[in-house]
Amino acid sequence: MNLEATGIESNFTALDWAIVVVYLSASVLIGFYANRFVRNMADYVVAGRALRSNLAIATMVGSELGLVTVMYSAQKGFTGGFAAFHIGLVAGIVTLLVGLTGFIVVPLRRMGVMTIPEFYERRFGRSARVLGGAILALAGILNMGLFLKAGSIFVTGLTGMNSDVELKIVMTVLLGLVLLYTILGGMISVVITDYVQFVVLAFGMLAACLFAVQQLGWDHIVSTVQSLKGNEGFDPFKAEGFGADYVVWMVFLGLISCAVWQTAVMRACAAESTKVVKRLYIWSSIGFMIRFLIPNFLGVCALVYMAGHSGLREVFIGDDVASEVSMAAMPVFLSQLLPVGFIGLIGAAMLAAFMSTHDSYLLCWSSVLTQDVIAPSTGDRLSGRGRIVLTRMLVALIGVFLLVWSLWYPLGQDLWDYMTITGSVYFTGAFALLLFGIYWKRASRVGAHLALVSGFAAVLGLAPVRDALRLDVSAEVVGLSVVSLCIVLMVVGSLLFPDRPQGGRQVLATEEPA
C-alpha cells in the first residue's frame, strides 16, 4: 500500500518520536524495578495473588485494550459500520453475567490453579494436561501469528511510512523489542505497566473519539455510513459479513474472551479472593465492551474520512480491498486527526501495550509448553534451571515463527475473524472441559480427550483452508459447529466411557472446601 500519490502527510513529528522513546524507556525501567519483588512462580505468573479490585480492573482492561485489539476492532468498524457495535454490546453483557454469577471463573479461582491445563490434570488426569497444553500452545501461537503484522501496520500508518520494506524493518525491530521486554517480564511488572497503559489509553482514546466527532460532525458520520452501506451499516442481523449466526458466535466469543481465554483467566486467578473475582468481572464488563466500541467507532470515522477524500477513497474503499489495507485505515485516519504531541503519546502507549500483550502471550505459551507439555512428557525430570533455559529458547523460537508467519501468511479475512478461528482450535474443547469438568460429576477422561481433539476441526474456518477445500461456509458457522461437536463428544464420551470409581469422592470446584 503506497499513499504517496494521495498527497497526505502524517502529523507525526520528531517530538512524537521523542515521546515514544521516553515512554518505552520508562516502561522498561518500571519492569526492572517491579521485578525486584518477584520471588517465586506465583509472583511471576499471578502477582502473588495480591491484586485488589481497582488495580485488577485496570490491568485486565489495560491488557485487553491493546494495540492488536484496537486494530482488529477498528477494522470491523471500517468494514461493517455501526453494525459492528453489537460485538462490544454482547461482550459487555456476557462479562457482566459472568461477574454476577461467577460462572467458571470463581470455581477456577477457588481451586487455586494458575493455568487451564493445570485444571485439566486435576480433573481429567495428566494426559489431558499434556494434550490440552499442546493444543492451547499451538492455537495460542497461531492466534498471535499476525500480531507483528498488525503492530507494524499501525506504526507505519500512524507515522506515515509507506513502503513494504519499511513495514518489514518495523516488524523486525518490534520483534526485537518484544523479546527484550519479555526477558524482563513477569506479572508484577506487567500489572504496573498495564495500569499506566490503562490510564493513558483510556483517556487518550476517549479524547480521540471527541476529536473525531468534532472534526467530522455526528450527522455527517451517520449520513455517510447510510449512503455507503444503507441499513446494513446499522443492523447487525442484516449486515453483509454479519447476520444472526455471526451475532450468536459473538455471544459465545464474549464468554470465551472473559472466562476461558488463558490470559483473562490468569487475571481472575491473580485476584485476592473470589469476591474480588466477581467484582473484577462486573466492573471489567465496561472495559470488555469499550475495547470493541471505541476502536469500532474510530474505524467508522476512518471510513467516513476516507469516503470524503478522493485519493484515499480509491485506496481504501471498494469490494476488492485487501484485509491488510482495511486494517491500515484507522492508523492513517489518526495520523491526520490527532495533533502533534498527542499522537506521540497515543502511539507510545499503543506500542507499550503491544509489547505488554506480546510479553504476556509469549510467556504464557512458552511456559505452557515447558510446564504442561514437555516437563510432564519427560517424567518431570527437568530441573528448575533446565525449565527456565527451555522456556527462553521457546520464546526465541516462537519469535522467529511469528516473524515468518507475519511475512507470508495470506490473511484473506478480517483479522478479528482470523483470531476467533485460530483461538477456537483451543477454546472449543476447553469450553467443554471447563463447563462439564466444573459442573458435571460424570464428565470423564475419555469425553475430555475427544472434546480436546475435535477442536482441531476449527481450522476449517480459516480463509486459505476454506479456499483450498472449496468450502462454501462462513467462519462463524464452522466455529459454532465445532463448539456443538465438542459438547456432544464430551457428553457421549463421558456416558459411554465413564471414569473408573476411585477411593475418594470426586470433589467439584463448585463445592466449598471442607
Added chain:
Amino acid sequence: MNAWAHFWTWFLVLGLAVFFGLAIVVTIGGLYDIRALFHRLGARDGERDGSSSSSE
C-alpha cells in the same frame, strides 16, 4: 435516522460516559492499590529476611 442508528448513538454516548467514570475511579483507586501491593510484597520480603537471618 433509523431505529438502529438511534440505538447505536445512545449506546455509544452511554458507553463512553460510563467508561469515563470508571477510568477516573480506577485511576485514583489503582494508585492506592499499587502502594498496597508494594507494601505487602516488601513486608513479606522483610519477614523472610528476618526469619532467615534469625535462623543463621
